[in-house]
Amino acid sequence: MNERIETATKLGRLSEDTHKEHKGFREWDFVLSRRDHQTILQILIDGRDPKAVDIEGQRLPTLVYLAREKRPQFPHNFKAGAMNALIRVSSRISNGSIILNVDCDMYSNNSAAVRDALCFFMDEKQSHNVAYVQFPQNFSNPTKNDLYGSSLMVIMELELPGFDSDGGPCYIGTGCFHRRETLCGKKYGQDCKTTDWIKTVNNNDREVEESAVVLEESCKVLASCSYEENTLWGKEMGLMYDIPVEDIMTGLAIQCRGWRSIYHTPERKAFLGLAPTTLGQSLVQHKRWAEGDFQIFLSSYCPFLYGRGKIPLKLQLAYCLYLMWAPYSLPTLYYVFVPSLCLLRGISLFPKISSPWAMAFAYAMLANRAYSLGEFIWVGGTVKGWWNDQRMWMFKRTTSYFFGFAENILRLLGFTKSSFEITAKVAEEDISERFEQETMEFGASSPMFTILATIALLNLFSFLGGLKREMLDGRCKILDQFVVQMLLSGVVVLINLPLYQGLFFRNDNGRMPSSVTFQSTLIALLVCTIAAC
Incomplete structure (x- = not known):
């Protein structure tokens, strides 16, 4: 699928075979540009369909392709906007209680990471206040001596584990399992202390084909440009807007609502991505991080102001270690x-x-x-x-x-x-x-x-x-x-x-x-x- 999309983007057109295979591709006929197009949504595999099995007869999970609507007159808020659209659409299609977020260049390197994360969320005594489980950011391509220092080994292996005693690590934007309700703005309270919150989504009695079509049409509005107008999305719900490092700000907001986080570093690395391969790429990446972090410090979301009375002073200081880069x-x-x-x-x-x-x-x-x-x-x-x-x-x-x-x-x-x-x-x-x-x-x-x-x-x-x-x-x-x-x-x-x-x-x-x-x-x-x- 990725290869087909990349090829179509480069050529500016679709091959006839690709055009016929997926109905979602037919909507590309009405796309004006990458920054000006309607919502494109297709349920490629419906996990409720008995026919959705692999070659061994095992059930396949639901797989959905989504390209949210983009219009020049509406800010699309980059990664945070994409994540929030996905949160809303997935709430109608699957409504899974746990959301895994990884960057587009990352892949799973340890299937047991899913089980490990669920163990933290489902622990009968200590899971009630866990908002997210953060895994370290690791790469598959660093050189032996890590030429550009991309692995940030001391930060990932020493500093972030130290956050655990202060209330949990910051959210670093990838390799993170979230409790859906915390991403949607829920505050921690007494009603969160039950352990039966992970519920199975019941299938309805309608035909699968009809249900998929209805879902696709009804979910498109959730990924439209105008949906978030006059709402709390990007402010108190979903990932935060208007800051280049939306992940750090979102994690801080979640912790200030009473939740805590967990940092887990399994022996086998959970997720692997691609590190920058040139000095220029590395410097640009860190420029964005440093600019966004300091912007948080200078705003009303400064941990000493926003976190006062909500998170421990030592966690406020821990955040500032990076906000002052x-x-x-x-x-x-x-x-x-x-x-x-x-x-x-x-x-x-x-x-x-x-x-x-x-x-x-x-x-x-x-x-x-x-x-x-x-x-x-x-x-x-x-x-x-x-x-x-x-x-x-x-x-x-x-x-x-x-x-x-x-x-x-x-x-x-x-x-x-x-x-x-x-x-x-x-x-x-x-x-x-x-x-x-x-x-x-x-x-x-x-x-x-x-x-x-x-x-x-x-x-x-x-x-x-x-x-x-x-x-x-x-x-x-x-x-x-x-x-x-x-x-x-x-x-x-x-x-x-x-x-x-x-x-x-x-x-x-x-x-x-x-x-x-x-x-x-x-x-x-x-x-x-x-x-x-």
Whole structure:
């Protein structure tokens, strides 16, 4: 089905065989564009039909294809709007008490995950207040040392399990089993403490063929553009609207209604998806996350305001660990710019290495990195994987998080509006080959790449300038005074080695574009010249 739809989209027409096989395809004759079409709904397999069996004679589940109505004059609210339409339509067709939500590029890797989730929902003593069971987000295609740090191993294996003692993890948008009534806005109360809420939907006595047709026609209105007008959908019902990270906001709203969540990490990964295969894809994805998270923090849904008296303070603080990703960019940018510029200028920012006060800085730096490495190794990572992870955190904080921070400030000032940027996961063959070889992919020009290249070159010039000053001066006084700043610039230089290769030494299609190389070199030389004067 997916292949047929993709082929029809590319060709702009349907083959005669496809056109005849499914009546849902016939409605494509009236589709104006991907963003302007009527509701298309077809029950492909009706689970109540005795004839709906597989080759072994086993009953098949109901399978429904839905393309909700889209019109240019109505906001479609992206993923949240699609999810809410599916919630409403499924309530009429199956009304299953449990809803599983996975991203379009994910698949089941562990069939026992369904049973595991139901065990949490049906536990006689502790299930009454469980709203959703969240599984970690895992990928099928990361490299051995996770080149782009996409797996977020420490977050998935250490931080999110820590939420369980605070009221449960945040909802991360995929690999999640939901109790239907909590997604529909129900508050937790005494009536939720019964365990017989999972009920079987009774079949009616009408003919299956007639029932399927009636259901299809009656459900189309539920997926129409105008259905949500003057309703609580997107506000108190379903997934939340107007925020790029609707999942985090929805999970917080559910927990503030009195429910809790569960984080479950089975030994065999439950669901697998596709991680970004280029640096640009990864940075764009994190820019959307950082922008949306910080938007929540600045809104009336800030955990300290919205969650006050509803969820524990420690859970409010746990949410803010991610909601504050965007502002993290500011101290990071300071540390990659200011010490190197002051090194060129001959301004010392830290105590001399011979001073006892230098021990405090040395301890903070070494202990922090040692703890970080220990965490990463503990969750199954490699030393090289940790180094790649450190590189990506610096890249994300100086670009993705900074852009997310700037977007929020501009939005508050009325210059921009919230947007939803889709992360492409499809890669060409040569890109996939470089990804498997753990060669960093740049390729297209981007303002983010210009910032990264400028930072890399600025620290390289500053580090070389510091070494030159020490060699010309010939005394240990200079080294004693600037050793911490030289160390900082040296670490940034080491982290950026793949970037230098992309700028000057690679000839493949994944190298840094010449325009970025020229711009960043010019900016770095200009800044260094001004700083040295």
